Amino acid sequence: MNGEHMQIGEVAARTELSLRTIRHYEETGLVIPSARSQGGFRLYTEADVARLMVIRRMKPLGFSLEEMRELLAATDRLDAGADLSDDERRELLARLRGFEEAAQRRVVDLRTQLARAEEFAATLRDRLTRGAAS
Known part of the structure; x- marks a missing residue:
């Protein structure tokens, strides 16, 4: 994996969202991993992390x-x-x-x-x- 992509665990740590929550946002179409590894793991970019942060900030405001x-x-x-x-x-x-x-x-x-x-x-x-x- 190169420095441009992160696996879901790193994204969860950076966004303070659970793996389950990130997967839920994926299932609802709010965020889609930018890529998949050869092994099928979700790979995310900084833009994906920024998108998740927007979602995380909207949630406590009741959106x-x-x-x-x-x-x-x-x-x-x-x-x-x-x-x-x-x-x-x-x-x-x-x-x-x-x-x-x-x-x-x-x-x-x-x-x-x-x-x-x-x-x-x-x-x-x-x-x-x-x-x-x-």
Whole structure:
């Protein structure tokens, strides 16, 4: 194996995704190994790792597999896009803008949830402290 390709175990370590999760994303068509070794092992490139990182970052924000697929299709098209018309480029960028706005809203929601969880943990900690002092 050359330095350009990685086996799934190295990709799992680099992305902090399980082998099972990577295989699931492969089965759903979100990522496809760039090559196979002579022995049939999946081989991935840096671009594949970057794609998995996009997926990994979308997951905790609650994006569905279909939304992930849509975003990746738009970025793939933009990345390949020497033959894009101006209208198509604008439409793809508008899609990306929509995902960015959705991500920002979801980050705000997560921060609110985290603040509430921290308040709850502090309430329990205070209760335990009062209970221990009694």
